[in-house]
Amino acid sequence: MRKYWWKYLGVALIVYSFTVGLLVPLKPGIYSYDPGSMNTGQTYTLSVTGYNTFYTKAKDPIRVWLKYDSIHNIVATKVKILDDRKLEASFQIPKYLPTNDRVGVMSLIVDDDHDGFAVMPSTIFIKQDSLDKNTQLGSVSWTQSKIQGIHGKDQFNFPFRVQLSETIRNLYYHVPFWFAMFIIFIAGISQSIQYLRTGNQEYDYKSMSFTMVGTIFGIIGLFTGMIWAKDTWGTYWSWQEVKMNMTAIALLIYLSYFILRQSFDDDERRAKISAVYSIFAFGAMIALLYVVPRMVSSLHPGSGGNPALGADDLDNSMRMVFYPAIIGWTLFGVWMTSLVYRMQVVRDKLYDL
Amino acid sequence: MKKSFSVLLSLLFLMQNNLIAQSDNQDFMRSIGKMYVVYGVIVVIFIVLVIFLIYLDRRLTKLENQIN
Amino acid sequence: MNLAKEIGILLQKEIKIEWRQKHAIGGILLYVISTIFVVYSAIKSVDPNVWNALFWIVILFASVNALVKSFIQENSSRQLYYYTLANPTAIILAKIIYNSGLLLLLSLLSYGAFILFAGNPVKDIGQFFAAIFLGSLGFSITFTFIAAISAKANNSATLMAILSFPLVIPIILTLLKLSANALRLMQDTAIWKDILTLLAIDLLMIAMAFILFPFLWRD
Numbered sequence: 001m002r003k004y005w006w007k008y009l010g011v012a013l014i015v016y017s018f019t020v021g022l023l024v025p026l027k028p029g030i031y032s033y034d035p036g037s038m039n040t041g042q043t044y045t046l047s048v049t050g051y052n053t054f055y056t057k058a059k060d061p062i063r064v065w066l067k068y069d070s071i072h073n074i075v076a077t078k079v080k081i082l083d084d085r086k087l088e089a090s091f092q093i094p095k096y097l098p099t100n101d102r103v104g105v106m107s108l109i110v111d112d113d114h115d116g117f118a119v120m121p122s123t124i125f126i127k128q129d130s131l132d133k134n135t136q137l138g139s140v141s142w143t144q145s146k147i148q149g150i151h152g153k154d155q156f157n158f159p160f161r162v163q164l165s166e167t168i169r170n171l172y173y174h175v176p177f178w179f180a181m182f183i184i185f186i187a188g189i190s191q192s193i194q195y196l197r198t199g200n201q202e203y204d205y206k207s208m209s210f211t212m213v214g215t216i217f218g219i220i221g222l223f224t225g226m227i228w229a230k231d232t233w234g235t236y237w238s239w240q241e242v243k244m245n246m247t248a249i250a251l252l253i254y255l256s257y258f259i260l261r262q263s264f265d266d267d268e269r270r271a272k273i274s275a276v277y278s279i280f281a282f283g284a285m286i287a288l289l290y291v292v293p294r295m296v297s298s299l300h301p302g303s304g305g306n307p308a309l310g311a312d313d314l315d316n317s318m319r320m321v322f323y324p325a326i327i328g329w330t331l332f333g334v335w336m337t338s339l340v341y342r343m344q345v346v347r348d349k350l351y352d353l
Numbered sequence: 354m355k356k357s358f359s360v361l362l363s364l365l366f367l368m369q370n371n372l373i374a375q376s377d378n379q380d381f382m383r384s385i386g387k388m389y390v391v392y393g394v395i396v397v398i399f400i401v402l403v404i405f406l407i408y409l410d411r412r413l414t415k416l417e418n419q420i421n
Numbered sequence: 422m423n424l425a426k427e428i429g430i431l432l433q434k435e436i437k438i439e440w441r442q443k444h445a446i447g448g449i450l451l452y453v454i455s456t457i458f459v460v461y462s463a464i465k466s467v468d469p470n471v472w473n474a475l476f477w478i479v480i481l482f483a484s485v486n487a488l489v490k491s492f493i494q495e496n497s498s499r500q501l502y503y504y505t506l507a508n509p510t511a512i513i514l515a516k517i518i519y520n521s522g523l524l525l526l527l528s529l530l531s532y533g534a535f536i537l538f539a540g541n542p543v544k545d546i547g548q549f550f551a552a553i554f555l556g557s558l559g560f561s562i563t564f565t566f567i568a569a570i571s572a573k574a575n576n577s578a579t580l581m582a583i584l585s586f587p588l589v590i591p592i593i594l595t596l597l598k599l600s601a602n603a604l605r606l607m608q609d610t611a612i613w614k615d616i617l618t619l620l621a622i623d624l625l626m627i628a629m630a631f632i633l634f635p636f637l638w639r640d
Contacts, residue, residue, distance in 0.1 A: 022391070051386070166388040173394045196636050220401045224394040231390045252587040259583055263574040273573050276633045277584065280566060283629040284588040287622045291591040336405065343412055350419050 010331025017325035021172040024317070028053040028115035029160030031085075033108060037125040041095045046076075047088050048110060050118065051160060055081045058112035064089035065147055066106040066124060072098040072142035094141035097128045104128075109147065116153030120162070158317055163232060170228050171318060172325045177221035178247075180329040184214040184337070185254075189282050192275040201348070204271035208261065209340035211278065213333045215254045222247055246288055253281045424511055431507065431515035439523070446523070449487050453479055453531045457538050469542040469604050476535055477596055480556065481589070483531065484524050488564040489581045491516055492572035509638040513630055516565050524557035548603035548612065552596055555619045559592040562626045569637050595619045 031051040038044050048064070055062060064076040064087075076089035087110075097104040106124040111117040158168055188210030195203035225244065226236045238244060260277055264270035439446065456479050464471065503512065532553065535541070543549045567585040574580055595615055602612050609615070 018395075164387075166386045167390045169391045170394050173391065173398060177398075196633075216401060216405055220398055223397045223401070227390060227393045227397060231387060249587050249590050256583045256587060260570070260574060260580065263580060269573065272636060273570055276636050277570055280570075280629050280633055281588060283625055284563075284591060287591040287625055291595055291618055291622065339409060343409070343416070347412075347416055350416060 006331055007335045010328050010335060013324045013328025014332060017172050017176075017321050017328060021169050021321045021325070024156055024158055024321075026052055026160045026166065026168070027118075027155075027157040029118045029162070030108060030110060030120040031162060031165075033120065033124070036123070037127065038091075038093055040093050040097060040126060040128040042093055044091050044093065045088050046091060046108075046124075047086065048108070050085045050087070050110070050115075051165070053112075053115045053118070054084050055087050055112060055115075056084050057114045060113045062087060062110065062112040064111075065109040065145070066091060066126075067109055067147065068098055068104055068106055068142060072139070073145060073147055074142060075145035093126060096131075096141070097126060098139045098142045100131050102127060102131075111150050113151045115151075116155075117150045118160075156317055159315055167228060167231055168318075170224070172321050174221065174224040174228055176322070176325040176329045177217045177224065179326045180333050181214050181217040181221060183330050184210050184217065184333045185282075187334075187337075188214060189279060192278045195271060195275045196279075199268075199272075201267065201271060202345075204275060205341050205344040205348075206337075207275065207278065209337040209344065211254055211257060212340055213337045215251060215258075216336070217329070217333060218247060218251050218254070222251065249288060250285055253285065257281065424508065424514075427507060427511040428515045428518070431511060432519055435515065435519040445490070446487070446527070449483050449527060450530055450534075452486065453483050453527075454534050454538075456482075457534055461539055467540050467542070469606055472535070472539060472542050473597065473600055473604055473606065475539075476531070477556075477593060477600070479531055480524075480528055481560070481593065483527055484557075484560045484564055485582055485585065487523060487527060488520055488561065488568050489571075489578055491520060491565055491568040493568075509635040510631060512638065513565070513569075513634040517562055517627070517630070520561035520565050521558050524561050525554065528553045528557050542604050543600075544605040545603045549600055551616060552599040552603060552619075555599075555616065555623060556592065556596045559596075559619065559623045559626065560589060562623060562630055563589050563592070566626075566630045566634070569634065573637065592619065592622055595622070 029051045031049045033046055033048045035044065035046070046064070058081075062079050062081065064079055065073050067073040074091060074094065077092055078090040080088040080090075082088065104126045105122045106126060107122055108120040108124055109117060161168060188207045191203045191207035191210060194200075195207060222244070229238060229244070230236050257274060257278055261270055261274050264273070457475070460475055461467070564581075564585055567581055567588065571578075571580040571584060595618055598607075598609075599612065599615050599619070601607050602609050602615075
């Protein structure tokens with residue numbers, strides 16, 4: 001039992017990431033709205049579709065705002081609830097925008113006491129045909145209502161993003177494999193270095209096992225990423241996407257490592273030369289990590305203008321599942337490694353007899 | 354063993370069909386909420402791990418044959 | 422015997438061997454010219470983008486072909502003899518210096534052939550030569566080291582390509598960007614950063630080769 005605790009821990013963490021990651025609902029949000037653009041000085045009925053919302057269960061009247069900036073906004077004159085997920089909000093758009101621009105971009109805010117508030121940032125365009133030379137007038141009509149008394153809900157929810165919706169959960173089933181892969185590859189390299197220092201065959205087997213499991217995790221990461229990419233970016237494989245191509249190259253390097261291993265008969269020679277190659281290849285990988293991000297812009301989070309998950313989306317509720325998933329899969333990978341390694345040792349003993 | 358497997362498979366297909374019938378969206382994978390993308394990702398993880406198990410199994414079989 | 426002197430002697434030996442096998446380098450040049458000829462008779466139009474990609478692809482394959490024999494031209498008993506005489510650091514350094522020179526020569530000759538057959542779209546000749554120089558240095562380090570590895574394994578030629586192509590991708594990506602800038606296909610004001618990157622990669626690779634080569638050689 002004492003020997004196995006880390007394996008159980010790994011499995012427990014993975015089970016935790018699956019159950020919590022799949023069962024916790026997303027935050028109520030705004031899924032769609034219509035129309036997307038309006039003109040000044042007219043009345044509109046905006047139909048809003050919510051996600052995970054229960055509009056009929058709201059006790060207080062639901063309030064809907066169009067927000068321009070921190071002080072300029074208008075409130076819906078009438079809100080009609082159609083069902084749990086649909087409502088219609090009537091807006092009387094003022095004659096002028098609060099600015100002298102032709103077009104103003106509004107955020108849509110829906111607030112009710114059952115679901116809390118939901119924001120759809122910078123989505124609705126309001127056009128004005130004639131500019132208001134006397135800016136005060138436009139400004140005043142937009143400051144009649146204040147956004148206050150917002151219902152904040154402190155439930156354990158994952159954030160809602162329209163482009164991602166439920167696929168935001170893939171953060172727990174795609175990204176941890178990269179982290180685990182890197183940890184496992186680094187472990188493999190350290191075993192290679194140990195081999196070159198000591199010449200002990202054990203280390204070669206360990207390094208080979210780590211590399212194999214790291215490659216498996218890389219393949220999982222690539223395929224899960226491809227499915228997610230097809231949904232979010234529209235293609236399975238994007239040549240614009242550097243992280244994806246970088247991983248493909250890294251996997252190529254490690255696949256050629258296994259081809260190299262195949263071409264030796266002598267154990268010691270194989271061990272030594274594949275250790276040398278894997279360390280040299282790791283150096284090239286570091287170069288790759290440094291070079292490739294400078295080449296083209298990435299679709300992945302962290303670079304401009306992508307519709308995917310950004311750093312601000314990784315809130316505390318997601319961290320509580322994401323980090324355990326990384327640790328869990330790393331431990332699971334070490335378990336897989338130990339199986340491959342032990343089999344290799346047994347095989348070695350058997351052939352020596 | 355084989356029979357139970359086929360029953361399970363047909364059950365799965367039945368479930369799938371029901372789910373497709375329920376979703377009003379034409380594009381199944383992008384139907385509202387897109388939970389099926391998550392489902393696909395988890396299936397991929399499972400499949401790769403099963404392939405790893407099959408590999409281990411075959412290596413072990415070879416070793417057993419060596420002993421006998 | 423100090424290192425510099427040792428390297429000098431080893432370089433002389435390399436050049437002598439090369440001189441005796443003049444057909445080898447002639448064959449590579451023939452390969453370069455026939456590739457250019459085939460591609461340009463197939464696509465006819467001379468687009469600078471194609472020129473850029475084609476130039477580096479030709480250089481890449483020519484380099485692999487030229488360097489694959491680095492460690493197999495000497496048979497194992499003669500290698501054992503070298504081992505007793507020379508320091509592994511001197512050997513790898515001499516090989517890398519020699520191969521860099523060879524690749525530089527090869528690249529310049531290919532460039533000449535390209536000008537002859539496909540025109541010269543290069544706008545910034547200094548930058549282009551910097552790319553050629555750093556490129557042949559990087560290629561020679563990587564390919565020399567991989568040649569040493571694949572010489573230890575038995576099926577050398579195919580293994581060489583499999584092992585080395587993924588490893589030169591960072592170098593070739595930077596080179597493509599650098600020469601695209603020299604051809605004015607793109608404008609980057611901070612191109613010196615890419616030159617520095619290339620230099621850093623070359624340094625990293627040469628450091629790895631230094632540390633790891635003695636393990637290969639002692640085998």
